[in-house]
């Protein structure tokens with residue numbers, strides 16, 4: 018079990034547009050919308066399968082803010098959508114929703130708590146990209162599980178603003194997405 022950055026990205030490497038919108042992502046048909054789009058019967062890189070192996074979750078402040086805004090847009094109270102123990106890294110003075118703890122500082126200090134909370138399962142780094150990069154800086158990011166969307170945004174929030182060497186482990190189709198699993202090798206000179 019390891020620490021996995023699992024996210025969707027545009028073809029040109031953005032996980033949200035410059036206004037934090039994911040409209041381009043939700044407009045893309047996945048396997049459920051396009052059963053012909055899946056490659057092979059042994060396809061394994063689907064989000065539900067990944068979530069089944071996740072024991073703890075960490076995300077950045079903007080991602081948390083996006084989730085709060087998205088999940089309360091029709092006036093409903095904010096309920097954290099994940100059952101797993103979860104952390105938000107932020108310097109902001111916010112009261113987190115039930116099920117979420119706050120952390121500020123060096124993620125190397127947080128990582129042992131994530132691993133312990135995960136109880137032998139994976140740690141999911143939801144994003145953003147720099148947060149995944151902070152774990153990678155300490156050699157604490159094991160895998161990247163990327164759903165690449167056939168759209169070009171030109172600008173936005175970066176997938177992973179670092180120089181990192183990856184080793185491709187697996188590629189599958191998921192509707193219009195290309196699902197790719199990479200092992201993190203280490204810093205790219």
Ligand SMILES: NC(=O)c1ccc[n+]([C@@H]2O[C@H](COP(=O)([O-])OP(=O)(O)OC[C@H]3O[C@@H](n4cnc5c(N)ncnc54)[C@H](OP(=O)(O)O)[C@@H]3O)[C@@H](O)[C@H]2O)c1
Nearest residue numbers: 025032033037077078079080083106107108109122144145
């Ligand atoms: N395409 C996808 O599947 C996908 C997946 C995940 C996220 N997203 C989206 O992508 C965007 C990502 O936004 P983002 O690039 O701004 O990244 P983010 O990680 O969500 O938020 C970055 C902010 O988190 C705080 N932070 C980061 N590291 C910290 C640390 N070590 N200690 C304390 N605070 C820390 C800082 O804010 P403060 O200092 O203000 O607290 C920082 O500006 C969001 O819109 C999100 O919804 C998309």
